[in-house]
Amino acid sequence: MSDGSDGMVTNEGDCRVVVVGAGAGGALVATHLVTALSSRFRVELVDPAPTTGRGQAYSTTDDRHLLNVPASGMTAFPRDPEHFLRWLRNHHDPKFQPHEFAPRAVFGRYVESLLTTATEFPGNARLVRRQAEVVDISEAGGGFVVELSDGDRIEARAVVLATSSKPGTGWAPAELADDPRLIADPWTQPIPEVGDVLMLGSGLTMVDLVISADRPDRTVHVVSRTDAVPHPHVLPTTPPVPPPPGVTRIQDLDALRSTIAAHVDTTVEATGDWRAAIDGLRPVTAQLWRGLPEADKRRFIAEDARSWDVHRHRMAPATARRFDAIATAGRLQRHRGTIAAVRAGDHALHVTLDDGTELRVAAVVNCTGPVGSIAADPLMTRLAQTGLVRPGPAGLGIDTADDGRILGTLPEHLPFLAVGSLRRGNLWESTAMPEIREQAYDVARVVSRSMHGESRRRPVDPYGLTLSTSADAAERYNAALGRLLRLQDGVEDGLAAAVAEDEGFVQAHAALALLGHEWGTNNHWQASLRAAHRAAAERHLDDRESSFLDAVTTRLRTDEATGAAALLRHVRLFPRDALAVSVAVPTVAFGGLTSGSQTAALVESLGRSYGDDWWYAGQLAFVRQDQERWAEAEELASYALSVEPASGHAVHARAHVFYETGDHVAGLAWLDEWIRSRGPEANHRSHFSWHAALHELMQDDVEAVRRRYARELAPSVVSGSRVVVDSGALLWRGRVTGAWTDDLPVGEVRAQAPTEWLTAPPTPFAAMHSAVLLAADGDAAALSRLADESARHEDRVFRDVVAPLCAGLVSVVEERWNAASATLTSVVATMAPLGGSKAQREVVEDTLVFALAMADRNAEAAAVLDERLSRRSSALDARRRAAVVAGVPAGR
Numbered sequence: 001m002s003d004g005s006d007g008m009v010t011n012e013g014d015c016r017v018v019v020v021g022a023g024a025g026g027a028l029v030a031t032h033l034v035t036a037l038s039s040r041f042r043v044e045l046v047d048p049a050p051t052t053g054r055g056q057a058y059s060t061t062d063d064r065h066l067l068n069v070p071a072s073g074m075t076a077f078p079r080d081p082e083h084f085l086r087w088l089r090n091h092h093d094p095k096f097q098p099h100e101f102a103p104r105a106v107f108g109r110y111v112e113s114l115l116t117t118a119t120e121f122p123g124n125a126r127l128v129r130r131q132a133e134v135v136d137i138s139e140a141g142g143g144f145v146v147e148l149s150d151g152d153r154i155e156a157r158a159v160v161l162a163t164s165s166k167p168g169t170g171w172a173p174a175e176l177a178d179d180p181r182l183i184a185d186p187w188t189q190p191i192p193e194v195g196d197v198l199m200l201g202s203g204l205t206m207v208d209l210v211i212s213a214d215r216p217d218r219t220v221h222v223v224s225r226t227d228a229v230p231h232p233h234v235l236p237t238t239p240p241v242p243p244p245p246g247v248t249r250i251q252d253l254d255a256l257r258s259t260i261a262a263h264v265d266t267t268v269e270a271t272g273d274w275r276a277a278i279d280g281l282r283p284v285t286a287q288l289w290r291g292l293p294e295a296d297k298r299r300f301i302a303e304d305a306r307s308w309d310v311h312r313h314r315m316a317p318a319t320a321r322r323f324d325a326i327a328t329a330g331r332l333q334r335h336r337g338t339i340a341a342v343r344a345g346d347h348a349l350h351v352t353l354d355d356g357t358e359l360r361v362a363a364v365v366n367c368t369g370p371v372g373s374i375a376a377d378p379l380m381t382r383l384a385q386t387g388l389v390r391p392g393p394a395g396l397g398i399d400t401a402d403d404g405r406i407l408g409t410l411p412e413h414l415p416f417l418a419v420g421s422l423r424r425g426n427l428w429e430s431t432a433m434p435e436i437r438e439q440a441y442d443v444a445r446v447v448s449r450s451m452h453g454e455s456r457r458r459p460v461d462p463y464g465l466t467l468s469t470s471a472d473a474a475e476r477y478n479a480a481l482g483r484l485l486r487l488q489d490g491v492e493d494g495l496a497a498a499v500a501e502d503e504g505f506v507q508a509h510a511a512l513a514l515l516g517h518e519w520g521t522n523n524h525w526q527a528s529l530r531a532a533h534r535a536a537a538e539r540h541l542d543d544r545e546s547s548f549l550d551a552v553t554t555r556l557r558t559d560e561a562t563g564a565a566a567l568l569r570h571v572r573l574f575p576r577d578a579l580a581v582s583v584a585v586p587t588v589a590f591g592g593l594t595s596g597s598q599t600a601a602l603v604e605s606l607g608r609s610y611g612d613d614w615w616y617a618g619q620l621a622f623v624r625q626d627q628e629r630w631a632e633a634e635e636l637a638s639y640a641l642s643v644e645p646a647s648g649h650a651v652h653a654r655a656h657v658f659y660e661t662g663d664h665v666a667g668l669a670w671l672d673e674w675i676r677s678r679g680p681e682a683n684h685r686s687h688f689s690w691h692a693a694l695h696e697l698m699q700d701d702v703e704a705v706r707r708r709y710a711r712e713l714a715p716s717v718v719s720g721s722r723v724v725v726d727s728g729a730l731l732w733r734g735r736v737t738g739a740w741t742d743d744l745p746v747g748e749v750r751a752q753a754p755t756e757w758l759t760a761p762p763t764p765f766a767a768m769h770s771a772v773l774l775a776a777d778g779d780a781a782a783l784s785r786l787a788d789e790s791a792r793h794e795d796r797v798f799r800d801v802v803a804p805l806c807a808g809l810v811s812v813v814e815e816r817w818n819a820a821s822a823t824l825t826s827v828v829a830t831m832a833p834l835g836g837s838k839a840q841r842e843v844v845e846d847t848l849v850f851a852l853a854m855a856d857r858n859a860e861a862a863a864v865l866d867e868r869l870s871r872r873s874s875a876l877d878a879r880r881r882a883a884v885v886a887g888v889p890a891g892r
Contacts, residue, residue, distance in 0.1 A: 014143065014157050015040055015041045015042055015157070015451070016041070016042045016043075016044060016154065016155060016156040016157060017033055017037075017041070017042070017043050017044070017156060017157065017158045017159070017160070017447055017451065018044045018046060018134075018144070018146045018154055018156040018158070018159045018160070019033070019043065019044070019045045019046065019159075019160045019162055020046050020047070020134045020137075020146075020159065020160065020161050020162060020163055020379075021046075021047055021055075021161065021162035021163040021164065021420075022045050022046070022047030022049060022051075022052045022053065022055075022129070022162075023047070023049075023053070023054060023055020023056070023057070023058075023162065023163075023164055023420075024053060024054070024055055024057060024058060024107075024108075024111050024433070024436060025055075025162040025164075025419045025420040025436045025439070025440055026045060026047065026055075026160070026162030026163075026419070027045070027052055027053035027111050027112065027114070027115050028076055028111065028114070028419075028436065028437060028440035028441075029160050029162055029419060029440045029443055029444050029447075030043050030045045030115055030118075030127060031076075031114045031115045031118045031440075032440060032441055032444030032445070032448075033125060033444050033447060033448065034115070034118040034119055034124045034125045034126075034127050035118050035121075035124055035125075036125075036444060036445070036448040037124070037125035037448060037451060038123060038124070038125065039122065039123055039124065039125060039126065040125075041125040041126070041451060042125060042126045042127075042128060043125050043126070043127050043128070044128045044130055044146075044154055044156070045115075045127060045128070045129050045130065046130045046132055046133075046134055046146070046148065046154075047130075047131070047132075047133075048131060048132060048133045048149070049131070050131065051108070051112070052112050052115060052129060053108055053109075053110075053111035053112035053114075053115060054108035054111070054112070055164055056164060056187050056370075057104065057108075058104045058105065058107050058108030058111065059108065059187050059188075060104050060105055060187065060208065060212075061105055062105070062208070062211070062212050063103040063105060063106075064103075064208075064211050064212070064319075064322065065103060065104045065105070065208045065211070065212070065319075066101040066102065066103055066104065066316040066318060066319050067101050067102050067103070067104055067107055067316065068101070068204060068230075068233075068313060068314055068315060068316055068319075069101075069432065069433060069434070070098060070099050070100065070101055070233075070237075071084055071085050071088055071096060071097070071098055071099075071100055071101070071102050072085060072098035072099065073433070073434060074102070074107060074433050075437065076110070076111060076114055076433075076437055077437065077441075078437055078438050078441050079543065079547075079573045079574075082098075084102075084107075084110060085098055087110050087113070088102060088106070088110075091109075091110075091113070092106050099235055099236070099237075101233075101316035101317070101318065101319070104208075115127070130148065130152075132148040132149050132150045132152070133148065133149040133379075134146055134147070134148060134149075134379055135147050135148065135149050135378070135379065135382070136379070136382055136383075137159055137379075137383060137388060138386065138388075139388070139410060139414065140155070142414070143155060143156060143157050143414070144156045144157075144158070144159045144414075144416070146159060157415070157450065157451060158414075158415035158416070158417075158447045158450055158451065159415070159416050159417075160417050160418070160419065160443055160447065161398075161406070161416075161417070161418040161419075161422055162418070162419045162420055162422075163377070163379070163380075163420075163422065164370060164420060164421050165370030165371050165372065165376065165377065165397075165421055166185065166370060166371065166376060166377070167184060167185050167366050167368060167369065167370055167371070168368065168370070168371035168376050169182065169184050169366055170371075171200070171338070171339070171368065172339075172342075172364075172366075173339065173341060173342045175341070175342045175343065175344055176339075176342040176344075176349070176364060179342075179344050179349065181344075181349050181362065181363045181364065182363070182364050182366070183363050183364065183365040183366060184366050185366065186205070186209055186365050186366065186367065191209065191212070191213050191363060191365060192362040192363050193215075194218075194362060195218070195348065195361065195362025195363070196218055196219045196220070196221065196359070196360065196361045196362060197213055197218070197220055197221070197361050197362055197363045197364070197365055198220075198221040198222075198223060198339075198349075198351055198359055198361045198363070198364045198365065199213075199220060199221065199222050199223070199364075199365045199367045200223050200224070200339065200364060200365070200366060200367055200368055201222075201223075201224055201366070201367030201368040201369060202222055202224035202226070202227065202228060202229045202334070202367070203229075203230060203309060203310075203313070203367065203369055204230055204313055204315065205367045205369060206222055206224075206229070206367040207229065207230060207315055207319060207323050208319075209365060209367060210222070210323060210326060210332060211319070211322050211323065211326070213365075214326050214331060215331075216331075218331060219330075219331055219332070219333055220326070220331060220332050220333070221333045221334075221335060221359055221361065222332065222333070222334045222335065223335045223337060223338065223339065223353060224334075224335075224336065225306075225336070225337065225338060226306050226307075226336065227334055227335070227336040228306055228307065228310045229310060229323075229334075230309070230310045230313055230314055230315050231275075231310055231311055231314050231315070232314055232315045232316075232317055232319075232320035233275075233314045233315065233316060233317055233320075234273065234275065234317070235317060237275070238271045238272075238273040238275060238276040239276060239604070240276055240279035240280035240282070240607060240608055241263075241267045241270070241271065241276045241277050241279075241280040241607075242280050242604075242607035242611070242612070242620065243263065243280050243281050243283075243284050243607075243611055243612050244259055244260075244262070244263045244612070245612050245617050245635060245636055245638075245639030245640075246612060246639050246642070246643075247259055247260070247263070247281075247284060247288065247611075247612050248284050248287040248288060248291060248611060248612050249291075249643075250288075250291065251291045251292060251293065252292075252296065253292055253296035253299055253300055253304075256288065256292070257304070260277075260281070263277050263280075263281075264277040264278070267280075274311070275311075275314070278311050278312055280607065280608075282429075282434075282608060283607070283608050283609055283610065283611040284611035284612060285427075285428055285429045286426075286427045286428060286429065287611065288428075289427065289428035289429075290393075290426070294393060294394065297393055297394035298394050298395075301394060301396075312429075313432070335353055335355075335357060336355075337353045337354045337355050337357075338353065338354050339351055339352075339353060339354075339364075340352045340353055340354040342364070348360045348361060348362060349361050349362070349363070349364060351364065370421060372395065372396040372397065372421075372424060372425075373391070373395050373396070374389070374391055374397065374398060380398065380422075383408075384398075386409075387408050387409035388406070388408045388409060388410060388416065389406055389408050390407065390408055391425070392422075392423070392424065392425020392426055393425040393426060394425055395425070396424045396425035397418075397421060397422040397423055397424045397425045397426075397430075398418060398422050398423075398425070399425065399426065400417075400418050400422070400423045400426050402464070403417075403442060403443075403446055403457070404417040404418055404419060404423065404439055404442060404443040404446065405417050405446070406418050412457075413450075413455040413456070415446060415447050415450040415451075417443045417446060417447065418443075419436065419439040419440055419443050420436055420439065423439070445542075449540075452540075458542070459471050459474035459475075460474075461474075461477070461478055461481060461578075462478060462481065462482065462485075462578070463576040463577075463578055463610075463613075464576065465542075465544050465574070465576060465577060466542040466544065466545070467505075467507055467545075468505075468506065468507070468539055468540070468541050468542055468545055469498070469502045469504070469505040469507070469508070470501065470502050472501050472502075473498045473499075473501040473502035473505050473508070474498075476494055476495075476497045476498040476501055477494070477495065477498040477505070477507065477508050477511075479494050480492075480493075480494025480495045480497075480498065480508075480511075481494075481578065481579055483683075484515075484578075484579060484582055485578060485582065485615045485647075486615075486644060486646045486647055486648055487647075487648025487649060487651075487652075487682060487683050487684065488646065488648070488681045488682055488683055489681060489682070489683045490681075491515065491683070492512060492515060492516070495508050495511050495512045495515070496512065499512070499531070503531075503535070504535040504538060504539050505535065506532050506535045506536045506539060506541060506545055506549060507545050507548065507549075509528050509529070509531045509532035509535060510528070510529070510532040510548055510549045510552045511552075511579055512524075512525070512528040513525040513526075513528035513529040513532060513552055513556060514552045514555065514556070514579075514583060515583070516528060517555070517556050518583055525556065526556075529552065529553065529556055532549055532552070533549070533553075536549055544574045544577060547570050547573060547574060548570060548574070548577060548580060550566070550570075551566045551567045551569065551570035551580070552567075554566035554567075555567050567580060567583065567584055568584055568602075571584050571602070575605075575606050575608075575609040575610075576609050576610070578615065581606065581619075584602065585599060585602065585603060585619060586599055586835060586836075599623065599626075600623045600626070600627065603619050603620055603623045604620070604623065606619075607620070612639070614639070614640045614643035614644045614647060614650075615640070615644070615647065615649065617636045617637075617639050617640040617643075617650065618636070618637065618640040618647045618648075618649030618650035618652075618653060619649050620636050621633045621634075621636035621637040621640065621649070621650055621653035621654070622649060622652060622653040622656070624636060624653070625653050625656045625657050625660065626656075626837065626838070628660070630657050630660065630661055633653050633654075633656075633657050634654065634657050636650070636653070637650040637651075637653045637654040637657065638650075638654070641654070645678065646678050646681065646682075648682055648683070648684075651671075651674055651678075651688065652687070652688075652691075654670075655667065655671055655688065655691040656691075656837060656839060658670070658671070658695070659691065659694060659695065659698075659839055659872075660838070660839070660871070660872060661872055662698075662871075662872030662873035662874065664695040664698045664699050664873070664874070665695075665699070667691075667695050668692055668695035668696060668699075671688060671691055671692045671695070672692060674688070675688055675689060675692065675712075684722060685712075686712065686713055686717070686718040686722045686723075686726045686727070687722065687725070687726055689708060689712035689713055689726070690713065690725075690726040690727075690729070690730055691839075692708060692712075693705050693708045693709065693712075693713065693730055694730075694839065696708060697730075697733065697734065697737070697739060697876055698874040698875065698876050698877070699874075699875050699876070700739065700875040700876040700879055702734075702739045702740055705730075705734065705739065705740065706740065709727070709730065709731075713726055713727045713730060714727065714745070714748075715727065715748050715749055715751070715752040718752075719752060720754060721753075721754055721757060721766065723749055723752045723753055724749075724753045724754070724757055724766070724769045724770060724773050725766075725769045725840075727749050728746070728749045728750075728753070728769065728772060728773035728776060729769055729772055729773075729840070729843050731744050731745070731746055731749065731776055732772045732773070732775060732776040732843060732847075733843050733846055735776060736843075736846050736847050736849070736850035737846055737849075737850070737876060737880060738850075738880065738883075739876060744776065746773070746776045746777045747777065749773065749776075750773060750774075750777050753770075753773060757769075757770050758770050758773070758774065758782065758786075759785075759786070759789075760789065761786075763835065764795065764797040764798055764801060764802050764833065764834045764835060765834050765835040765836045765840075767786065767790060767798065767802040768802065768805060768831075768834050768836075768841070768844070769840075770786065771783060771786060771802070771805055771806045771809050772809070772843055772844075772847075774786065774809070775809040775812060775813055775847075778813050779813070780810050780813040780814055783806050783809050783810045783813065784806070784810055786802075786806050787802075787803050787804075787806035787807050787810065788803075790802040790803040790806060791803040797833045797834065800830065800833075801827060801830055801831060801833060801834055802834075804823055804826060804827050805823075805824075805827045805844065807823055808820050808823035808824040808827055808847075808851075809847070811823060811851075812824075812847060812850075812851055815854070817851050817852075817854040817855035818855050818857075820847075820851040820855075821848065821851045821852050821855050821857060821860070824844065824847060824848040824851055825848060827844060827848075828844055828845050828848055831844060845864065845868075848864065849861045849864050849865060849880065849884075852864070852884075853880075853883075853884045856887070858884040858885060858887055861880075861884040862881050862884050862885050865877050865880055865881040865884070866881065869881065
């Protein structure tokens with residue numbers, strides 16, 4: 001790292017970036033810029049402080065001052081979650097654990113080391129660290145001139161503001177304001193070693209300073225209006241609970257308060273910990289803040305901000321124990337109120353509080369925190385006067401766009417951006433490391449592109465992810481992605497239209513390759529993948545796009561396990577890549593890279609990225625119904641459908657809720673209306689028809705089932721794998737339940753089934769349905785071959801579940817009822833790993849009841865039906881139970 005003291009070099013201005021502020025935010029921006037730009041560029045990091053990477057937050061030298069986020073959450077790099085933990089183990093403590101809280105000073109060293117390491121590579125941009133104050137910034141010649149307090153003027157192509165607000169002392173009475181015993185900035189001024197002290201303010205700054213200032217013969221007085229101190233973290237932590245559906249659509253403070261209070265109460269009832277509710281709000285905090293009218297924002301600051309802060313920004317457990325020990329020992333006195341008057345004596349300050357309490361102290365320590373208004377910052381005041389910046393919403397910081405560009409009089413193509421507390425007016429939460437690291441990375445990316453001549457913003461997808469293409473091609477891609485998220489037809493056609501608009505659109509080519517491979521709908525995915533790689537060689541991609549292409553390539557060119565792991569890793573790094581998530585999570589399309597509890601864990605982990613997004617709500621609704629949390633599933637599905645009536649995931653989840661709760665009449669009526677109005681556009685529409693037919697079957701309305709089959713499920717209407725999963729499974733279910741025993745059109749279904757599904761099914765789920773279709777066709781020989789293939793399969797689920805299922809179905813076809821009953825009883829107990837839903841796997845249970853009845857094991861058949869009827873009503877199952885109890889042979 002070099003110190004620059006040279007004057008302005010005008011011919012280098014186009015290659016310079018100035019970063020104003022060398023705290024953690026500024027240092028991270030500089031780190032990313034030094035790494036992203038080549039050696040012909042220069043990054044000037046300007047700050048009057050003697051240190052780099054620390055700022056107020058990490059400038060302490062007291063190792064008892066701990067971070068208020070565990071090490072696992074403090075990485076500086078958004079795509080490398082364990083980076084800080086690895087650094088800690090290499091440079092601080094080899095045994096440091098993810099849940100532990102590191103000293104603030106250590107984190108400051110970490111941030112500084114990142115910048116130092118970046119400057120050591122000769123091919124990277126040069127870094128100049130200037131220890132000076134920026135006094136003015138102006139536009140000149142399509143760039144900027146930055147004036148420093150030492151008289152230097154720097155020409156630059158781009159400027160990033162990363163300054164933090166200074167603590168304010170406007171609250172101090174005149175007698176105190178000019179007294180040296182007022183510690184206005186406790187991070188740069190020492191606290192006296194002797195005598196009692198008074199600290200004004202009760203946030204995290206106060207907590208740290210109480211620990212530092214504690215002495216055996218000293219009382220520390222803490223004065224605040226609310227007497228509210230930060231709550232502690234509790235270990236082990238409770239995973240965040242997703243925010244209530246629709247919370248981001250609330251634009252009234254009183255309604256928002258009520259909704260969040262109910263959310264906290266529900267979370268406490270379910271988990272015992274309110275923290276999970278507050279943590280779950282993190283992904284939607286900025287949306288909630290932006291949704292409030294200006295008056296409600298100001299009201300929130302006045303009435304709610306303190307309560308939010310003490311719940312949201314918590315103490316490390318060790319910090320809480322130290323703080324509580326000081327209080328328990330009587331060396332800490334807390335007062336609710338404000339300072340009313342101060343009399344300066346020769347040996348002490350005599351402070352009177354507004355309740356009349358009089359205190360004698362050696363110093364008053366300012367712990368009120370930074371001032372939010374730009375009026376307290378001379379540079380911001382100057383820039384506001386010239387129009388380069390303007391105050392942010394509610395008077396906090398400066399006004400910025402979503403990507404960090406500063407909104408003022410400058411044209412958009414001039415890269416003038418901000419990170420950190422300056423953006424608080426737009427984001428509310430903008431000071432913690434999880435927010436700072438994302439901002440620093442995004443801002444550095446915008447500046448880097450600008451330095452390479454890219455003046456326009458790249459388009460983004462619905463979740464804010466960059467698309468390296470034209471606006472028209474992006475519009476076509478986003479339309480296709482929207483259809484995918486809604487489970488509608490036309491996704492691949494839409495992607496094809498996007499690449500027709502821009503042949504170099506890497507993301508669209510890669511998406512076509514992935515979906516073609518996963519869905520098996522075309523044989524051109526190899527060509528799409530080759531096109532993606534050709535385009536990638538000619539285009540500067542966003543890191544998410546590069547990661548997606550790498551993951552797709554691995555998925556398509558390696559074995560199943562390696563490919564699945566690659567795509568899931570991409571989802572972990574870029575959870576808002578909804579296209580990748582759509583492939584990873586099992587859906588109506590019965591694909592996916594996970595199943596059961598793995599799927600639930602994956603979907604639940606995405607809550608911190610999607611909040612109450614309608615598409616995510618539909619995905620989570622399906623997980624909740626699978627967990628038999630019917631009310632939650634219904635609430636989530638209904639919310640998703642209220643935002644997007646065509647949401648296929650929400651429809652699917654709601655259909656399962658209706659079925660599993662036995663509400664067949666209402667479920668059928670609702671589904672029929674949705675199929676009529678939205679079904680023509682739906683992908684896998686036959687599955688929704690299967691759900692409707694299931695309601696009709698449960699009501700024992702066989703004629704309705706027959707009509708629906710002919711209209712919506714016959715092979716003339718349904719094709720591909722769905723003819724096996726939906727059409728074939730329904731026919732067999734009709735056969736074994738005695739609802740449809742004659743003229744089953746099985747032959748035409750089998751004729752339309754994909755050949756490989758009947759000989760070498762791709763998944764255990766597919767194999768289950770193929771076996772059912774073969775049983776319906778009475779083909780014991782084909783079932784035996786599938787049983788043999790499954791028994792030799794490398795996948796344990798094939799060996800342990802599919803093979804015995806096929807053997808049991810062979811016994812059914814051969815009418816060896818006792819053998820069938822014994823085998824299927826074992827299979828029914830182990831079916832979960834097959835995937836799919838309980839409603840789909842239930843066809844095996846129906847076959848077991850049929851076999852038991854045919855074997856005259858009526859009590860056992862009735863017991864299976866009793867258990868099912870205890871969960872939901874069904875006229876069909878009630879009739880079947882009555883028949884087996886009466887000893888009537890199976891069949892209608």
